[in-house]
Amino acid sequence: MKRLHRSILAAVVLVGSAWALAQGALSWGIRGAVPVPETHPAPEWPRVEESATRRARDYPMQPPTIPHKIDNYQVDLNAHKCMSCHSRRRVEESGAPMVSVTHYMDRDGNFLAEVSPRRYFCTQCHVVQHLARPPVDNDFKDVGALITEAADRP
Amino acid sequence: MSGSHETGWRGWLRRGWRILRRPARHWSLGFLTVGGFVAGIVFWGGFNTAVELTNTETFCIGCHEMRDNVYQELRRTVHYSNRSGVRATCPDCHVPHDWTDKIARKMQASKELWGKIFGSIDTREKFLAKRRELAEHEWARLKANDSLECRNCHDFRYMDYTQQSPRARERHSTALASGEKTCIDCHKGIAHELPDMAGVEGF
Numbered sequence: 024m025k026r027l028h029r030s031i032l033a034a035v036v037l038v039g040s041a042w043a044l045a046q047g048a049l050s051w052g053i054r055g056a057v058p059v060p061e062t063h064p065a066p067e068w069p070r071v072e073e074s075a076t077r078r079a080r081d082y083p084m085q086p087p088t089i090p091h092k093i094d095n096y097q098v099d100l101n102a103h104k105c106m107s108c109h110s111r112r113r114v115e116e117s118g119a120p121m122v123s124v125t126h127y128m129d130r131d132g133n134f135l136a137e138v139s140p141r142r143y144f145c146t147q148c149h150v151v152q153h154l155a156r157p158p159v160d161n162d163f164k165d166v167g168a169l170i171t172e173a174a175d176r177p
Numbered sequence: 178m179s180g181s182h183e184t185g186w187r188g189w190l191r192r193g194w195r196i197l198r199r200p201a202r203h204w205s206l207g208f209l210t211v212g213g214f215v216a217g218i219v220f221w222g223g224f225n226t227a228v229e230l231t232n233t234e235t236f237c238i239g240c241h242e243m244r245d246n247v248y249q250e251l252r253r254t255v256h257y258s259n260r261s262g263v264r265a266t267c268p269d270c271h272v273p274h275d276w277t278d279k280i281a282r283k284m285q286a287s288k289e290l291w292g293k294i295f296g297s298i299d300t301r302e303k304f305l306a307k308r309r310e311l312a313e314h315e316w317a318r319l320k321a322n323d324s325l326e327c328r329n330c331h332d333f334r335y336m337d338y339t340q341q342s343p344r345a346r347e348r349h350s351t352a353l354a355s356g357e358k359t360c361i362d363c364h365k366g367i368a369h370e371l372p373d374m375a376g377v378e379g380f
Contacts, residue, residue, distance in 0.1 A: 075343035091344055095254055095367070102371035107380050118347070 053158045069155035077120070078152070081165045086148035087120075093151055098144060105145045106138060228283060234266035240293060243267070246304050250369045270326045270368065271315070278322075309372035316361055324360035331360070 057063045071092045078088050096104035103110075108117035111127070126142040127135050164172075201209060230236060238244040248267075251257050256265040273279050291297075298304040298311075319326065333353060338346045352358040362379065365371060374380035 073342040073344075091342065097366055097371050100373075102366065102374040102380060104366070113379070 069153035072152040072154055081163065083166075089145075089149050089151045091151070093146075098146075103138075103143070110138065228279070231283070232268045232272055232279075234268070237267040242293070242298050242304065246298075246301065247369050254368050256368045265330070265368070269329070273322070273325065274329055305372075308370075312365075312369075312372050316365065319361040320359060327360040327364070 055063060071094075072088075072090055073092055074090050076090060078090060080087060093105070098104060106122075107113055108119040109122050111121055113119070114121045122138065122142070124134075126138050129135060129139050130141065204212075234248075238248045251267075256270075258264070272282055296303075298307050333349075336349060338350055341349065348358075348363065352362075353360075365374075365377070365379070
C-alpha cells in the first residue's frame with residue numbers, strides 16, 4: 024500500500040513538473056528562456072555608476088562599493104592606480120577617502136608603512152556598481168531595519 | 178691666382194667656391210630659375226613625403242619592438258577602440274604636429290635607429306628593463322610642452338564640464354584650468370602599461 028502511494032506521488036510530481044515546464048512556469052533563472060543547446064543573445068552591457076559619492080553600506084563589515092569607473096586601472100607589481108588617489112600619502116591632494124587602517128595591517132595586527140600585500144588587489148572585495156536591474160529580486164534587510172522591526176513587534 | 182698648383186682640401190674648396198661664383202656659361206637664366214624651382218619642388222616634396230611615410234603607424238609597427246610591446250598595449254585602451262571609432266595612432270601622440278618641432282623630434286629619433294641597429298630593446302626582457310627610462314623621456318617631453326600632443330585633440334577650451342564625471346569635473350576645473358597641472362601629470366599610462374612607478378610623483 025505504501026509503495027502504491029509513493030508511485031502515485033512520483034507520477035503526480037513528474038506530470039506536474041512536465042506540465043509546468045511546458046507552460047514555462049518554472050523560472051529559467053538568470054539565463055533566460057533559451058534552451059541549453061542554443062546560444063543566448065548577449066544582454067546589453069550596463070553602464071557603470073559614476074557618481075563619486077559614497078554609498079551607504081548594508082552592514083558594517085561590507086567593503087564599500089567603488090562609485091566610479093575603473094576601466095584599465097593598472098594594479099600590478101609596477102603600479103597601483105587605485106592607490107595613486109586612495110593611499111595615505113595621496114588623499115590630501117586627491118580628496119579621495121583613504122583606504123581603511125585595516126589595509127595597512129598584516130594578519131597579526133602589525134601596522135605596516137604601505138598597504139598590506141594581502142589587501143593589494145582592491146577588486147577582490149571592492150566592486151563597481153552597474154546601473155542594471157538586478158536579475159534576481161533581493162529582499163535583504165540591513166541589521167538596523169531588523170532591529171526596528173523587532174522593536175515594533177508586540 | 179690659377180688653381181692648378183693648389184692641392185688638398187683647401188684647393189678643392191677654393192675651386193668649388195669659384196664655380197659657384199662664376200656666372201653660368203652654357204645654361205640660360207630661365208632654365209636655371211625654372212629648373213631650380215622644379216628641383217626644389219621635387220626635393221622638398223620628396224623629403225616631406227619621406228618624413229610623412231615615417232610618420233605612420235604602419236611604419237612604427239614595422240619593427241617588432243613596437244609591434245609586440247607598446248602597440249599590443251595600445252590596442253586594449255580607449256585610444257585604440259572606443260564607441261565613436263575615432264582613434265589615435267602612434268605619431269598622433271609621439272610626434273609633434275608642427276613642422277619645426279616635428280623635424281626636431283625626427284632628429285632625436287636617430288637615437289632610435291641606433292637602438293634598433295644595436296638591439297637595445299630587441300627582446301621583451303630588455304624592453305621591460307628599459308621601460309621606465311623610455312617612459313620618463315615621454316613624460317618629460319609632454320610635461321615640457323604642456324601636453325601638446327594631448328591637446329591637439331583634447332582642447333581644454335571646448336571641454337564641457339557638465340558632460341564630465343564628478344571626479345573629472347573637479348580636477349579639470351581646478352588644477353588643469355589654472356595651469357598648475359598638465360594632462361600627463363595625472364594621465365600617465367593611459368595608452369601603455371606603466372613601468373615600476375616607485376618614486377614617481379602622484380604614485
